[in-house]
Amino acid sequence: MGTVTGDDRFIELDDVEKVFQVRRRVGLLRRERHEVRAVDGIGFRVARGEMVGYIGPNGAGKSTTIKMLTGILTPSGGRLRVAGIDPSRERTRLAHRIGVVFGQRTTLWWDLPLRDSYRLMHRMYRIPDRRYRENLDRCVELLDLGALLEVPVRQLSLGQRMRGDIAAALLHDPEVLYLDEPTIGLDVISKARVRQFLKELNAERGTTVLLTTHDLTDIEQLCRRVMVIDHGRLMYDGSLAGLHEAGASERMLVIDLERELPPIALEPVPGVEPGAQPVLRTVKVEGPRQWLAFPASASAAPLVARIAAAYPLVDLSVREPDIEAVIARMYASGS
Template sequence: MTVIKMDQLRKDFTVRVKAGRFRREKRTVAAVDGIDLSIERGEMVGYIGPNGAGKSTTLKMLTGVLTPSGGHVSVCGLEPVPQRTRLALRLGVVFGQRSQLWWDLPLRESFRLLKHIYRVRPDEHAARLRRCVGLLDLEAFLDTPVRQLSLGQRMRGELTAALLHGPEVLFLDEPTIGLDVVSKQAVRSFLAELGATGDVTLVLTTHDLADIERLCRRLVVIDHGRVVHDGTIEALHTRYGSRRRLVVDLDAPLPTGFTVEGATLVSVEAEGHRASFDLAGDTAGAVVGRLAALSSLRDLSLVEPDIEDVVARLYAS
């Protein structure tokens, strides 16, 4: 079932630019420039792009905060702007720089207020809260005022607040920004378990590509308001020529002028006792077997391609 559907979605803004010493003129800028995209129920989608690419503008149109300039968008079968109140009951939203918790109230009281705002049945609210408290380890600070929580604790509270009414779609905008390693791991583990159930469709925008690799099978990259990649992370690596790297330690240097089918020599170090190869197509096992026929191997390691380098290359192109 298609949960999110965008057809030629556009959002234009009018800005004033300098057109002389004392004069300014109006200019129309397309923040989102004709996006066609469908997201199915239960998908976990990474939605990324450089600053100013149109990520946050897209999310604001999907949640009914902004009215599109053109095209059509539907979320859960509803039009976000005219049916914003009905849609809000079916969405969960977490923005890294915004809070839906009450600053001076204990965390527990914020959750209680949200139960009344969303009109959630007491038994459903209690069951969801117990699950989130257990998975996100909230028990120790449920009675602490929100203003006294650390950033990591508050973000775990924000995730819980977004899920207590049982949303069908969860939008996450930079959910791990500024978090320490332990808090990031807790949030990622929770979202991975949430996504594994298939009950919630998750759309994640972030500059932390480790979040994308950990959570999302599908990756949508936009730039200048247009989709430039829609597919798996593996397809992105293939498209932009990234390769796995094999590093081998040798008992003796490889013979002069050698070649290894399925691999390209990148570097030789330690007086010929260490060599690095980019794998072109064959499996690592096949290449290791061919190397072992040329020289005795002492140790080896396989380095996966860095998604940050691939995405940086995509933006540059």
């Protein structure tokens, strides 16, 4: 086994816990105190320059973990370090090395134009003038913010504000970027633009990215590694393909044919072992439209090509598996 370096454990958590004390009403006048374990003994390492997906159902503990990584919350137990810094003890020092985007909250000033929010951050982080202009120009171009710079933040749509928040988080050249639902509220074109921007940021500057999302396409296009958290515990840490296999998850092909036909059935591919061929499962047929499930770890392209060659295809779409469904299957299979 090779030597573990600081770059290999740029972000490190050891048996980290976060317990909240919650008072609940019992009867008319009495209240009882209950413990809620939002994070329950999580441990992992993230290397410098990695892009990692951190996923799970609502209430699983994702945002709580990120708040501890930024120093907003103090762990109830365990050890946590980011670039060798204890976030809760040296929050100000860490702030200059991290960027954070919370999809449901903004770091921008609500009544100020977008440009003024950026000017304030320029001063707060003491960013050198030349570097500030270079970073701002690059973000404005790649995130298509030019027409929005003079618009007050309160007048921006959710998708526009998200792009503005991502730019704000990157003006000071953070080494780590935490993204909590960064594509929420974005249309298809804006999502593609943000994903491409994050790819280039990671490739060119080696920025470490921890991404929480409910959109598996975000993970598929950005992250080689995915961690699944549920009920405050880490359930899986590996590749997305491995997650699909562990959860026996399926994607869905929605096929529109020229006319109503019996359920689609594909002949086996000659020379390929039957077990190596993805199996199509008919879920539903309504007139000329058919819903066909296939293993999420399989490529849709060859299946679509075979269907198009054998059937009068008009239109199709591919639907990704739901994260909650994947996790439920993991439980059911005892993973």
